[in-house]
Amino acid sequence: MKNLTILISGASIAGPALAHWLIRYGCSVTVVEKAPALRPGGQAVDFKGETHRTVLSRMGILDDVRKLQTGGSDQLLIDAEGRTLAVMPGEFTGGELEIKRGDLARLLHDRTAPACEYVFGDSITSLTETPDGVHVTFERAAPRTFDLVVGADGIHSNVRRLAFGPESGFVRFLGHYYALVDLDQDFGRVGRMYNEPGRMAAVGGPKAPAFFVFASEPLDYDRYDAEQQKDILARTYAGMGWRVPEVLAAVRRSSSVYLDSISQVRIDRYSRGRVVLLGDAAYGNTLGGFGTGLAVVGAYVLAGELAAADGDHRAAFDAYERVFRPYAKVSENGNAGPFLAPGSPSRIRMRNWMFKYRFLLAWMMKMTDKFATDIELKTY
Numbered sequence: 001m002k003n004l005t006i007l008i009s010g011a012s013i014a015g016p017a018l019a020h021w022l023i024r025y026g027c028s029v030t031v032v033e034k035a036p037a038l039r040p041g042g043q044a045v046d047f048k049g050e051t052h053r054t055v056l057s058r059m060g061i062l063d064d065v066r067k068l069q070t071g072g073s074d075q076l077l078i079d080a081e082g083r084t085l086a087v088m089p090g091e092f093t094g095g096e097l098e099i100k101r102g103d104l105a106r107l108l109h110d111r112t113a114p115a116c117e118y119v120f121g122d123s124i125t126s127l128t129e130t131p132d133g134v135h136v137t138f139e140r141a142a143p144r145t146f147d148l149v150v151g152a153d154g155i156h157s158n159v160r161r162l163a164f165g166p167e168s169g170f171v172r173f174l175g176h177y178y179a180l181v182d183l184d185q186d187f188g189r190v191g192r193m194y195n196e197p198g199r200m201a202a203v204g205g206p207k208a209p210a211f212f213v214f215a216s217e218p219l220d221y222d223r224y225d226a227e228q229q230k231d232i233l234a235r236t237y238a239g240m241g242w243r244v245p246e247v248l249a250a251v252r253r254s255s256s257v258y259l260d261s262i263s264q265v266r267i268d269r270y271s272r273g274r275v276v277l278l279g280d281a282a283y284g285n286t287l288g289g290f291g292t293g294l295a296v297v298g299a300y301v302l303a304g305e306l307a308a309a310d311g312d313h314r315a316a317f318d319a320y321e322r323v324f325r326p327y328a329k330v331s332e333n334g335n336a337g338p339f340l341a342p343g344s345p346s347r348i349r350m351r352n353w354m355f356k357y358r359f360l361l362a363w364m365m366k367m368t369d370k371f372a373t374d375i376e377l378k379t380y
């Protein structure tokens, strides 16, 4: 393919996965990431089914992912006395191949870093399209011009805001928030999840030291202010039973708190001129369970279509839209909030009940596999 210069915003999963393919097709790739270094952390993310496996294999990283896989483990759904009410099996929570998000980001970064440019601690401040490129200014680096710009910068995408408009036009709040908190106290190796209506608190197990999901009106807070987020958790979880007061005391001592809304991205078209969106920026659905698979398959399709069109971005972006949008549709349907934090005692019982019957679980797994494989992968 024609040697294109491509700027990717975001170095988590979608960005480095795309860099992988673009390098292979002969492009000059720069990845700009706002964080000062590759971001560690996050819960485990997962891959499911033949399509994800095929793309990882074509990337040549399937074995590496397998070596790093965490192996989904069961999560106990408990009552206020800590008694087990039901078991959410590892195969349900962890998909087919589960890996910590930070480990996957590291693997993709290390594979691509020798052949492209990573710029950490910077962010795009403006995008101006000209007849033959996009003029880009940055918070820190000097301005540069690229043939194409890709927004792989997550659900709160900066590129989407600059090129398409404010977040409120594309991101729908789904009525719940979630928080991930690293704790200095060990609550046990086995994952335990405790619910009261509209509130869920989980500790232990391989996912994250503490994981919260709660129903709420939209909250006004600073996503980069950990103390404010601890206050929100303290307020929301006040008076909750089981060991939650003890967990909240540990949250207060934590230096790593991340609280965000459960939201969904809806956008009519993934590209505008020479700017295109990939991963959560284009079809994110928080905790929906498909984000990482969509990011990796999306990167494969977007880069493949650019190569097939010999760098003609108009033809390639049209094809990306045509081929990928039906597959990404799954992100428009799910909402993990009411499942993880059901709103009433009867809904909590019903959710727990689903895990008591193998046939129901088998059906849910079958549906998940169907969505994850619902695309015919071209060989580019």
Ligand SMILES: Cc1cc2nc3c(=O)[nH]c(=O)nc-3n(C[C@H](O)[C@H](O)[C@H](O)COP(=O)(O)OP(=O)(O)OC[C@H]3O[C@@H](n4cnc5c(N)ncnc54)[C@H](O)[C@@H]3O)c2cc1C
Residues within 6 Å of the ligand: 009, 010, 011, 012, 013, 014, 015, 032, 033, 034, 035, 039, 040, 041, 042, 043, 044, 045, 101, 122, 123, 124, 152, 153, 154, 155, 156, 157, 158, 159, 180, 278, 279, 280, 281, 287, 288, 289, 291, 292, 295
């Ligand atoms: C720290 C972290 C923890 C996560 N934890 C989980 C989890 O526990 N479970 C789960 O299912 N999913 C989690 N996710 C989301 C998951 O990674 C995605 O749903 C999926 O893998 C798709 O990835 P993505 O690369 O499109 O978006 P993301 O993984 O959200 O990555 C977006 C990247 O863009 C960067 N970025 C943001 N703004 C800018 C900017 N202005 N300029 C440059 N770069 C920018 C971010 O720092 C980030 O590295 C997490 C993401 C992150 C970043």
